[in-house]
Amino acid sequence: MTELVNDRGSGISLAGVTKRYGDHVVLDGIDLEVPAGERVSLIGPSGSGKTTVLRCIARLEAIQSGSITVEGTEVARRTEKRTGPPAADVAAAMRGVGMVFQQFNLFPNMSVMDNLTIAPTRVLGLGAEEARARAEGLLELVGLAAKARAYPSQLSGGQQQRVAIARALAMRPSVLLFDEVTSALDPELVGEVLEVIRGLAAASDVTMLIVTHEMQFARDVSDRVIYMEGGSVVEQGPPDAVLADPADERTQRFLRRLLDH
Amino acid sequence: MNLDYLASVDGVLLDGLRLTVVATLLGAAIALVLGLLIACVQLARVPVLFQAITVLVIVIRNTPLLGQLFFMFYVLPRYGIRLDALTVGVLALGVHFSCYAAQALRGGFLAVPRGQWEACSVLGLSRTTTLWKVVLPQALPPVVPTLTNLLISMFKDSAVLSAITVLELLGTTRNLASTSFQYTTLFTAMGLMYLAIALPASLAVRRLEHRLSRRTARA
Ligand SMILES: Nc1ncnc2c1ncn2[C@@H]1O[C@H](COP(=O)(O)OP(=O)(O)O)[C@@H](O)[C@H]1O
Ligand SMILES: [Mg+2]
Numbered sequence: 001m002t003e004l005v006n007d008r009g010s011g012i013s014l015a016g017v018t019k020r021y022g023d024h025v026v027l028d029g030i031d032l033e034v035p036a037g038e039r040v041s042l043i044g045p046s047g048s049g050k051t052t053v054l055r056c057i058a059r060l061e062a063i064q065s066g067s068i069t070v071e072g073t074e075v076a077r078r079t080e081k082r083t084g085p086p087a088a089d090v091a092a093a094m095r096g097v098g099m100v101f102q103q104f105n106l107f108p109n110m111s112v113m114d115n116l117t118i119a120p121t122r123v124l125g126l127g128a129e130e131a132r133a134r135a136e137g138l139l140e141l142v143g144l145a146a147k148a149r150a151y152p153s154q155l156s157g158g159q160q161q162r163v164a165i166a167r168a169l170a171m172r173p174s175v176l177l178f179d180e181v182t183s184a185l186d187p188e189l190v191g192e193v194l195e196v197i198r199g200l201a202a203a204s205d206v207t208m209l210i211v212t213h214e215m216q217f218a219r220d221v222s223d224r225v226i227y228m229e230g231g232s233v234v235e236q237g238p239p240d241a242v243l244a245d246p247a248d249e250r251t252q253r254f255l256r257r258l259l260d261h
Numbered sequence: 262m263n264l265d266y267l268a269s270v271d272g273v274l275l276d277g278l279r280l281t282v283v284a285t286l287l288g289a290a291i292a293l294v295l296g297l298l299i300a301c302v303q304l305a306r307v308p309v310l311f312q313a314i315t316v317l318v319i320v321i322r323n324t325p326l327l328g329q330l331f332f333m334f335y336v337l338p339r340y341g342i343r344l345d346a347l348t349v350g351v352l353a354l355g356v357h358f359s360c361y362a363a364q365a366l367r368g369g370f371l372a373v374p375r376g377q378w379e380a381c382s383v384l385g386l387s388r389t390t391t392l393w394k395v396v397l398p399q400a401l402p403p404v405v406p407t408l409t410n411l412l413i414s415m416f417k418d419s420a421v422l423s424a425i426t427v428l429e430l431l432g433t434t435r436n437l438a439s440t441s442f443q444y445t446t447l448f449t450a451m452g453l454m455y456l457a458i459a460l461p462a463s464l465a466v467r468r469l470e471h472r473l474s475r476r477t478a479r480a
Contacts, residue, residue: 058383095385105380109398118394119384171384 011036011207012057012175016066018078019052019231026052028231029066036071036174039201039208041218041239044228045254050211053228054177057209058099071096071174095123098168099177102184104160106152112139112163113148116170124171131170138166142196158189162196169200176200178210190214197221215258219243227251263446270437270447277433278454284351284429285416291355292415293408296362303363304370321360327421329353334425350422358415365407369400406470413462417455430454 012034019027026049034040042050055061057068059076068076073093077084084090107115116135120126126134139145142162144155152160161181168176178197182190194217201208201221212218218225218239225242227235227250235248246252299318302310321329330353337344344352373396381391423432434451438444 058379060379060382091385097383099383101376101380103374103376105374105376107377107380107395109395118390119386122387122390123385167384 010069010072011038012209013069014053014057014066015069017056017063017068018065019049019056019061020064026231027056027063030232032226032233034175034207034209036207037205038224039222040210041222041225042209042211042228043213043215043218043225043254044234048228049231050228051179052231054099054179054209054211057175058097058177059094070094095171096174097177098171098173098175100161100164100168100179100181102180104152104157104164104184106160106164106167108152110151111148112144112150112152112155115152115163116167119167120170134170135166138169139163141169141199142166143192156189157185158192161185161193165193165196165200173206175207175209178208178212180211180213182212182214213258215243215255227254229254262449263443266441266443267446267450270441271450273433273437274430274447274450274454277428277430278458280347280427280433281416281419281429281431282458284347284354284419284422284427285412287351288354288358288415288419289412291352292358292362292411295355295359296366299359299363300366300370303367318360318363321357326353326357326418327424329357330421330425346425346427347422350419350425350427354415354419354422358411361411362408365404365411366400369404370396372403373399403473406466406473409462409466409469413459413466416459416462 012032014030014032016029016031017027018025018029030049030053032053042053044050052061056063056076057070063076063078065078067074067078070093073085073089075090075093107118110118113132113135116138117126117128117131120131120134121128136145136148139148142165144159144162144166147155147159147163152163155163161184165181181197182193185193194214197208197210198217198221200206208221210218210221222239224236225239226233227242227246227248229250235242235246235251241247242251243255246255299314301307302314330350333353334346334349337349377395377399378391381395386395419429420431422429423435426432428436430451434447438447441447
């Protein structure tokens with residue numbers, strides 16, 4: 001019943017979301033729809049608010065106006081309506097949201113295995129055996145089956161980020177947020193991480209919102225590309241249209257500058 | 262040094278040392294738990310409690326330990342709180358050092374990157390799990406040397422308990438001296454006993470610090 005009420009599997013929606021730090025407007029009443037199963041890449045210059053969009057969806061930041069809906073449940077709001085959904089419903093909806101960070105944020109005091117099992121056992125109530133089996137399967141998927149007992153500090157950056165992806169997947173999310181997950185990596189390690197995400201996109205129907213500067217990757221993996229600037233959506237459409245033949249002058253300028261480098 | 266005399270009172274001195282160690286360990290347990298609570302209140306800025314603790318910390322850090330000890334020993338009974346001298350002494354040590362432990366612990370907490378809290382939040386981990394399984398295990402090890410140094414300080418400063426009739430090592434020594442007048446022998450022996458415990462502990466801290474700095478260098 002809950003599933004019907006919450007209409008799970010309906011993706012992410014931002015309606016008129018404003019985020020300010022003091023007087024500094026970072027998101028300027030942004031509207032964004034990511035239907036279930038869609039892969040959307042978010043591109044734009046540094047400081048345009050891409051990370052903030054993800055952080056607001058993940059409830060790491062409070063918003064100043066508008067509302068955010070995840071899988072049919074309004075998880076963040078600043079509107080005139082009096083009551084929002086109960087906290088338990090919000091928590092349940094947020095359990096479907098996974099995030100992978102630029103800096104990995106693995107727990108350095110735990111083995112890879114413990115990094116992958118702590119949330120499933122403590123949040124989802126999985127038994128130790130089941131959580132372990134799930135983790136082993138995911139490590140296989142990201143090509144790190146041999147590293148279950150290693151500690152994060154013993155892994156390369158690329159390996160750590162693959163573990164972080166596996167950790168997010170261990171919660172069986174229906175929505176995954178990727179925030180420049182290869183930006184902190186040495187160039188030769190970027191490929192292995194993108195490969196894992198490509199594989200994931202091909203093998204599952206998880207909704208993905210991907211912030212990236214890797215244009216070829218965005219083109220391969222996305223159904224849609226959104227170009228942001230100054231806290232607003234400037235242009236969006238199929239990757240071939242936005243990346244190869246952008247309509248807006250600002251998008252053209254951004255892509256041209258990216259090519260020059 | 263009068264070794265014959267020493268041999269006749271070494272049991273009494275060792276009893277004093279034992280009491281010093283017990284008072285230190287009990288005081289340290291209080292200081293750790295209270296210090297953790299103070300650090301949490303300060304970091305979370307819990308209203309009212311935060312202000313109250315700020316005042317307490319200011320008072321504790323800017324008045325002598327001996328004065329705090331006398332205050333608790335002579336003032337508490339006037340308000341109907343009657344505790345034996347050792348209990349008062351242990352409480353005074355614990356409260357006094359908790360303020361210093363809190364500062365060290367707060368530093369440890371603040372050194373844990375925000376991303377660790379954020380990863381926990383996105384995974385849906387509860388605040389308790391986040392604190393005990395992720396944050397504390399990262400916040401504590403770097404401050405172990407500082408906490409151990411505080412423990413050594415407390416071990417030495419526990420000598421003030423002799424001022425409220427607790428017969429720990431210093432009090433016992435002074436008692437013996439007041440009747441036998443064997444000052445050189447007694448106070449030399451006392452000094453060696455403090456050294457025998459504090460020195461190895463200090464050396465252990467130095468080795469620990471060395472290992473920690475190597476570990477951070479590798480990471
Ligand atoms: N905690 C913060 N306090 C103040 N300003 C912030 C904070 N976080 C981000 N900003 C500002 O918000 C803007 C958007 O940042 P961000 O979302 O990280 O951009 P992007 O990810 O597109 O590079 C930037 O101008 C940044 O300086
Ligand atoms: Mg960013």
